[in-house]
Amino acid sequence: DGGITQSPKYLFRKEGQNVTLSCEQNLNHDAMYWYRQDPGQGLRLIYYSQIVNDFQKGDIAEGYSVSREKKESFPLTVTSAQKNPTAFYLCASKPRVTPQETQYFGPGTRLLVL
Amino acid sequence: GQSLEQPSEVTAVEGAIVQINCTYQTSGFYGLSWYQQHDGGAPTFLSYNALDGLEETGRFSSFLSRSDSYGYLLLQELQMKDSASYFCAVRDNYGQNFVFGPGTRLSVLP
Numbered sequence: 001d002g003g004i005t006q007s008p009k010y011l012f013r014k015e016g017q018n019v020t021l022s023c024e025q026n027l028n029h030d031a032m033y034w035y036r037q038d039p040g041q042g043l044r045l046i047y048y049s050q051i052v053n054d055f056q057k058g059d060i061a062e063g064y065s066v067s068r069e070k071k072e073s074f075p076l077t078v079t080s081a082q083k084n085p086t087a088f089y090l091c092a093s094k095p096r097v098t099p100q101e102t103q104y105f106g107p108g109t110r111l112l113v114l
Numbered sequence: 115g116q117s118l119e120q121p122s123e124v125t126a127v128e129g130a131i132v133q134i135n136c137t138y139q140t141s142g143f144y145g146l147s148w149y150q151q152h153d154g155g156a157p158t159f160l161s162y163n164a165l166d167g168l169e170e171t172g173r174f175s176s177f178l179s180r181s182d183s184y185g186y187l188l189l190q191e192l193q194m195k196d197s198a199s200y201f202c203a204v205r206d207n208y209g210q211n212f213v214f215g216p217g218t219r220l221s222v223l224p
Contacts, residue, residue, distance in 0.1 A: 033212070042201055043157070043214040058211065090156060101145050101164075101205055103212065105156035 003027065004106035006091050011111045013078065013085060021076045021109045023091035030096040032074040033103065036060060037088040046089075049074055050096070078111060086113050116140040118202055118215035125221045126192055134187045134218045136202035144205040146178050146185045151217070152198045160200075161187065189220070197222045 004025040013019045023032065031050050035043040045058030049068040063082025068074055074093075078085045088110050092103040118138045126132040136146065145164035149157035163169055163178035163185060175188040189196055202215040 035214075040217075040219075042216040043203075045211060045213070048211060056211070059213075101147050101162055102159045103147075103149075103157075105158070107156050 004091060004093055004104055006089075006106035006109050008109060009107070011109055012114050013111060014114050016080045018077055018079050019111070021078070021089055021091075021111070023074045023076065023106060024072055025074075025091075025093045025104075025106075026072060027093055027095075027104060028071070029093035029104070030071070031094045032068070033092040033094070034058075034064070034066065034074070034076045035090045035092065037090060037108075039088075043090065046076065085111050087111060116204060116206065116213045118204065118213060120200075120202060120215045120218045122216070123219045123221070125223065127223045128192055128194060130192050131188065131190050132192060132220065134189075134200050134202075134220070136185050136187075136215055138183050138185075138202070138204055138215075140183075140204055140206070140213075142206060143180065146176070147203045147205075147212075148174075148176055148187045149201045149203065149214075150198050151201065157201060192222050194222050194224065196220060 007022045033048045034046040037043050044060050046064050047066040049055035065077045090108045091106040094103045120136050147162045148160040151157040161176035168177045173190045178185040199217045199219050201217045205212050
């Protein structure tokens with residue numbers, strides 16, 4: 001089955017700790033995205049990548065870092081510089097060219113600060 | 115910069131028709147998308163308009179007027195399972211950067 005997987009489903013972070021959220025897709029999509037969603041709010045773009053070894057900052061990149069070493073994988077690291085990391089994190093992917101601009105989302109990771 | 119506006123909440127009864135509006139301000143425009151998100155779940159794609167007019171997909175339709183920077187999602191024959199949040203989104207004309215609206219929470223009552 002093709003799709004996007006995110007792990008873990010829940011993640012707990014201690015003060016001053018870096019944590020990494022996993023995102024893997026087997027859809028052969030070129031573009032991948034990381035969004036943050038706070039309760040009752042819309043999605044805000046953190047980082048996106050259109051091809052391997054290239055990525056761009058979104059609207060709220062401060063305190064986050066990413067890598068794109070493989071087409072299938074786009075991990076997000078929440079660093080200790082991100083002072084308010086508690087949120088729902090969503091990963092998405094999209095083919096480079098699609099007539100409907102459809103993004104396919106993973107099930108998400110909930111990050112909580114201890 | 116880009117910004118989108120949607121009503122925060124809409125309530126309707128089963129079997130009714132509801133319209134969710136979206137207005138946008140963008141430096142470039144590449145089409146308006148709509149996504150549905152149930153509580154605790156991931157957004158799923160519903161509809162997309164690149165050109166003016168109405169797109170129909172089953173009970174859901176979406177409309178776009180580029181001259182008015184306005185679109186809407188129309189849900190017909192509402193069912194309880196349609197209770198969810200609905201987001202409009204636009205793509206930056208200069209890249210692959212997507213901007214989402216704040217979302218409209220639809221409550222369908224029996």
